[in-house]
Amino acid sequence: MSAFMIPEMEPSEFVQWQSMLERRTGLWLPETRKAFLVTSLNRHMREKGITVYREYYQLLDSGQVTSLEWARLVDSLTVHETCFYRDLDSLNLVTSYCRNRALHAFRDQPTEVQDIQVWSVGCSTGEETYSLAMELEKLTGSLSPEQQKLMYYGVTGVDVSYPSLAVAREGIYSNKNSDFLPSTSFNHFFEKLADNHIQVKSNIKKRTCFMQANILELDEKPKQFFDVIYCQNVMIYFRQERKAEIIEDFEKRLKPGGILILGHGEVTQVANKNLTRVDNKHCLAFIKSQVNITKESERA
Numbered sequence: 553m554s555a556f557m558i559p560e561m562e563p564s565e566f567v568q569w570q571s572m573l574e575r576r577t578g579l580w581l582p583e584t585r586k587a588f589l590v591t592s593l594n595r596h597m598r599e600k601g602i603t604v605y606r607e608y609y610q611l612l613d614s615g616q617v618t619s620l621e622w623a624r625l626v627d628s629l630t631v632h633e634t635c636f637y638r639d640l641d642s643l644n645l646v647t648s649y650c651r652n653r654a655l656h657a658f659r660d661q662p663t664e665v666q667d668i669q670v671w672s673v674g675c676s677t678g679e680e681t682y683s684l685a686m687e688l689e690k691l692t693g694s695l696s697p698e699q700q701k702l703m704y705y706g707v708t709g710v711d712v713s714y715p716s717l718a719v720a721r722e723g724i725y726s727n728k729n730s731d732f733l734p735s736t737s738f739n740h741f742f743e744k745l746a747d748n749h750i751q752v753k754s755n756i757k758k759r760t761c762f763m764q765a766n767i768l769e770l771d772e773k774p775k776q777f778f779d780v781i782y783c784q785n786v787m788i789y790f791r792q793e794r795k796a797e798i799i800e801d802f803e804k805r806l807k808p809g810g811i812l813i814l815g816h817g818e819v820t821q822v823a824n825k826n827l828t829r830v831d832n833k834h835c836l837a838f839i840k841s842q843v844n845i846t847k848e849s850e851r852a
Contacts, residue, residue: 578768578794592625624714627712627714639835642813642834646670647691650670650779653668667705670684670782671776672707672708673786674783680782686741688707707760707761717763723751724745724751768797780811809840826840
């Protein structure tokens with residue numbers, strides 16, 4: 553028998569891991585993902601020469617590992633499946649919203665710089681972040697020459713995975729990643745490299761930045777306010793109570809009138825009084841009120 557053979561995980565052990573992972577990271581693993589958990593733990597345990605779940609559990613639960621170790625574990629328990637232009641309906645909604653926001657601002661303040669900031673949460677290897685940036689670059693190009701000079705935008709990608717973020721920052725992808733790219737985006741915003749690879753051009757990369765963070769620890773990061781928060785295929789890892797907490801955090805980081813876009817089916821209800829559902833059957837999105845309703849009601 554191999555010294556590193558991992559035994560079958562007992563139901564009681566799975567419950568322990570399930571509870572600790574939610575307590576420490578917020579991730580909720582249903583019974584259907586038990587095999588996925590076992591496979592992930594097996595890889596980490598082999599690296600440390602640990603052969604039983606209990607020993608690795610005690611090591612993690614006692615706080616004897618670094619935050620990097622926790623980040624690596626969380627990284628292995630989440631799926632980093634993404635592609636360029638993954639959800640066209642949501643991207644179109646972002647573009648339409650940003651165009652209207654910019655044009656209304658230029659109408660009221662024609663000589664003022666307009667700055668639109670977008671947050672791409674759970675950005676993985678960066679395709680989503682760059683897709684948003686490319687659409688905003690197209691939007692900028694559609695404005696009048698005078699407005700273009702006053703238009704600024706930035707897209708911030710955040711993810712828990714250090715390896716995924718390394719790929720995102722480099723902006724180099726296999727040619728097969730371009731399958732869903734519109735021809736205008738592919739021709740204008742990518743350079744062809746050797747060995748069937750492509751690289752995001754510098755004019756798009758300079759409009760993006762990437763940061764590492766656990767979605768449940770965003771309060772520890774510098775407070776920045778966004779016009780758009782784009783979060784898809786992330787909420788599936790959390791229970792309803794956690795989802796409500798995350799949405800509360802998102803709302804606090806949205807500018808008045810800002811838009812929050814979530815993945816279809818990831819959230820069943822949003823109770824925040826400052827967020828109003830957008831009437832769009834293809835997207836799950838919410839607009840933040842111009843006035844903080846919660847604070848106003850507390851004063852009454």
